[in-house]
Amino acid sequence: MTRTPPSRALEGLAVLDMTQARAGPICVRQLADWGANCIKIERPGDPQDWAGRTEPDFQSKHRNKRSMILDLKNDGGRAVLMRMVEKSDVVVENFRPGVKDRLGFDYESLRKINPRIILGSISAFGQEGPYRDRPGLDQIVQGMSGFMSINGEPGRGPLRAGVAISDITCGLFCAIGILTALHERERSGEGQWVQTSLMESILSMMDLHTARYLMEGHVSKQQGNGHPTGVPTNAYQTSDGYVNVSIMPPKWPAFCKAIAFEEAIDDLRYDTREARIANRDACNDMIAARMKTYTTDEMLQRLAEYDCPAGPVYNIAQTFGDPQVKHLNLAQTVASPNGEDFEILRQPFALSRTPTGGWNALSDYGADTEEIMAEFGFSHSELAALKEDGVVAGRK
Secondary structure (H helix, E strand, O other): OOOOOOOOOOOOOEEEEEOOOOHHHHHHHHHHOOOOEEEEEEOOOOHHHOOOOOOHHHHHHHOOOEEEEEOOOOHHHHHHHHHHHHOOOEEEEOOOHHHHHHHOOOHHHHHHHOOOOEEEEEEOOOOOOOOOOOOOOHHHHHHHOOHHHHOOOOOOOOOOOOOOHHHHHHHHHHHHHHHHHHHHHHHHOOOOEEEEEHHHHHHHHOHHHHHHHHHHOOOOOOOOOOOOOOOOEEEEEOOOOEEEEEOOHHHHHHHHHHOOOHHHOOOOOOOOHHHHHHOHHHHHHHHHHHHOOOOHHHHHHHHHHOOOOEEEOOOHHHHHHOHHHHHOOOEEEEEOOOOOOEEEEOOOOOOOOOOOOOEEOOOOOOOOHHHHHHHOOOOHHHHHHHHHOOOEEOOO
């Protein structure tokens, strides 16, 4: 049965999802959550059919999509894909760059069939260059980008982020690129090829550090919980936990009052931003000594009284127990085909007229093949012949 779109914002857009792993699925998820008709094209005998399909991470990446099985290694399967491209708006893929060329769904081939098509391509290192065909995952790119050299405590060696930041940001950047191309298509009538990579995306997220290097030649080093150009910015231990603070220069006097150390306001070692940076270790030691005399709640209350940016350091369970997080209603209920609904983190932005809601889990493996092919104009006899040839498959 055809689903009701979760939003009308992108309703009417047909998206062919040929992605795997994380970055590609996250890109398509951004479109699916806002109502695009996103079709996950799955391989015959895909291991995800029997391993991990119901796991939270898998469903989070593939919610609001429908599933069809299509053998793209078969000439007949590629012919089916091209017929679907004729009536689609977007194709998203994250194979190694040479794969789409071998299989015949490179951008030039697609645009000959549908000049309005937008192809979103994600790779590890880019569509061209010496590393074009290298395998690359988030862990590898975190190291090669320089990110791991600035993450972690000084002197303790490189450290990866606890989340797959290059995958996540790459998926988001690709979605932004697709939406940008869709907007431009309204004027030109033509699609285009959107390209991004894990390397480009993680370097973009390094923002301050790349700007300082490119403009000043500065090579950033590890600062732990500190900030390279702002002191005090750190997680300080209290008598029963930790408090995060980030104090900009105008707030320095108020912060000193909050920690009951007013004599530091005019101390020449700390009275300016430059002085605090030059005396970073002494400044942090002074603050740490004061923080340990308070409980976390006491310190947070004092910092709030003086309007200083501060917060506790939570684990994930504490985060979802926080009253502000509860107020934001971040959990979205997802309807599952087996009737066992579950909750997933909702989109982090809202639209006032076309909100997203009424989400659905990814269909069972291949469950929507017949329905999708009918939508794209395949007759019952064509579908039967394609099934007989092993080109497509439906629900097992």
